[in-house]
Amino acid sequence: MRLYLEFLPEYNEVHKTRIGYAFSLFCAIYGHQSLAADEAESADVRIVYSPEDRNPRPKPALRLSNLYRARPIQEPAPAPRKFSRESESTALFYSPAPGAEPDWLAEIFEWVSCADEYSIQRRDPIGRIDFRDSYAGRHHLDVGVPYAAVAMRFLHEALCKCLPGVSRAPEFGIAGGTHFIVNTHDVDILPAGYFGSLQRLGKYALISLLVFRSAKHAAAQAGMALAMATGGVNPLDQTPKLLQRESCEGVGASYYFIPRHAHRRDANYGINDEPVKSLMRSIERQGMEVALHGSYTSLDQPGGLDSEFQILRELGFQPRGNRQHWLRFTLDRLIPAVEETGALYDTSLGWDCIGFRAGACFAFPPYNFAHERAATFLEIPLAIIEQGLVTSGRPEGKWYEDCARLLSSSRRYGWGGISLLWHPTAFGAGQLSPEIERIFWKLIENKRECNDTWTSALDFVQSISERYINAGLLPQGYGSEIPKEAVLSHG
Ligand SMILES: [Zn+2]
Structure with missing residues (x-):
């Protein structure tokens, strides 16, 4: 669809930038074209905020309620209200008047920007935000629901209703209609003699x-x-076996290494140890990706994360992405630090339980509040961490079902772009129950039936970044430094 978003004249720049960001993201995910003001006449549908009686309109227009209110960053988001239409229900930050269309772009913005997280002062003993303090935790929302993607679906259906005869089933325009699962392994522990x-x-x-x-x-x-x-x-000693089986199964993977030991919770290996470098080289030889696992204290000092990228580069590797060790980050520090490194992506945004932290079952450039713009890298949200299953309190027999349900939600609302984390030590039953390993391979066994593409983060980014660049969400030239032969290929 060709869409034009029309703001109210009284909107200030911050309001327009935030709602415009949500609109661009919706266009990137659904493959819609966002039109500039001078092309507005050719739009299939205009999205407008003006009251009904302001102007009669020749073109189909979808009128959203004017509900978004920018608030100081230290203020929590408004409490959720239930909303239902036909067979679908969700939770809204902003309730519309009866019968009026919710402000779907504001809903998308609140979820994806994680604005509420900036209002949380308390940290857990590790220095992170505790899930129980989060918006979903405080309001007992189901973190297995990708609320931002649900809002996009409601918006899509409302647009389709403006165009009689248009099918409401979304056509995302992804080759083969595949659903992307980004397969990642944080290398925290290596056999230490x-x-x-x-x-x-x-x-x-x-x-x-x-x-x-x-x-x-x-x-x-x-x-x-x-x-x-x-x-x-x-x-x-599981990594070589894991690599070999992933190659046989035709799946891609990203392996994240910690280059600095500055805290007792950092890796048990030294990045300069010959067996470690040799393992990293063998991962690359098998067509998999080696990237950065930002150390425990990497965000504590300015330039810390950047210097860790540099350590890997000096060893001859070309890391393009990051995940924080122990998921130890807050967004106000993570976003500028990743931007400073020039990395293409990050995969830290998840909880240590399974679910969608930003309500997103898709990748997106995070919102940079300090500069009021989209960040310069893609976030590939972390939806499942294997240890989250073990600590969920759910019986072992339900773990597979829990993972399958989450992935099926992601498939229902989009084309994926979420990451899964299985540590290499989760294999072989040396650390965790053998059920954890069985679940991993069973999910891979189902990939054909589910039309899933299991890929490394770098391959994923290369496959889809164009959509975000075209929507104006990533800088022109994003990812262009990667030579074509460096692109890994896995199905
Ligand atoms: Zn780690």
């Missing part, structure tokens, strides 16, 4: 027993330690 691995297995067995209360798995881990002590294999 014989005694180091034995010690870690013992620690994992104790965690299974005392934290997860699984005597059965603790006994199995103790058995693995015993087998290793008597000359068996090291169950913590």
Whole structure:
């Protein structure tokens, strides 16, 4: 569709920029064309905010309620209100008058910008925002619902109603109608010699027993330690096997490495260790991506994240993206830090439970409030972290179903662009229940049936960045420095 968004004359620049950002994002996801003022006459539909009686209009127009109010960044977002139409229901930040169309662009903006997070002062012991303090946590919203994508769907359907005869089923214009799943592995732990691995297995067995209360798995881990002590294999050495099987299954993956050890929670390896560099090179040789896992304290000092990119570059790697170790970030620090590095993407935006932190089952440039504009990189939100299943309190038998439901929501509302995180140590049952590994491979087994494309973050970014550039959300020339041969290819 060719769409023109018409603001009210009284809107200030901040209002126009924020609502315009949400509109551009909607166009990028749905493949609509956003028209400039001098092309407005040729629009299929105009989206307007003016009251009904202001001007008679020759063209079909969708009238949204004028509800968005910019507030100081320290103020929380308005409490959610339930909204239903036909068989679909959602929660709204801004309730319209009865019968009027909600301000869908304001709804998209509030979710995707995570504006409410900036009002939260409290930090958990790790220095992060606790899920319980978040908008979804405080208001008991289901974080498995991609609210921003639901708002886009409502908006799409309202636009279709303006054009009689147009099908309401969205046509996203993605080749093959695929749904993208970005497959990622944070490399926190590598086998640290014989005694180091034995010690870690013992620690994992104790965690299974005392934290997860699984005597059965603790006994199995103790058995693995015993087998290793008597000359068996090291169950913590999983990365080579994982890589090999991913290659066989034809899936892409991104592996994130921590280049700096400045905190006891950082990696147990040194980035200059020859076996580590050799592992990184072998990952690249197998067509997978090596990128940055920003260290625990990487955002604590200005330039910290940038210097970690530099360490990887000096070793001969070309990292294009990042995820924060322990998901230790707040958006006010993460966004400028990633922009400073010139990275193409980040994949930190998730909770340590499964779900959609920004209400988004799609990638997007985050909103930079300090400069009132879209950020210069793509965020590929983290929707599932395997440890989130273990700590969910849900019975093990339900974990697969929980993952499948989340992915099915993402497929229902769009074409994906979310990341999944399985640490290499989650494989082989040395650290976590064997069910965690089984779920990973079962999701991959279903990829054909579900029309999922499992890819590295870099491949994903290369495949779809054009849509965001065309919508004016990413700078012209974004990603152009990547030589064509560097593009990995996986289905
Ligand atoms: Zn990590």
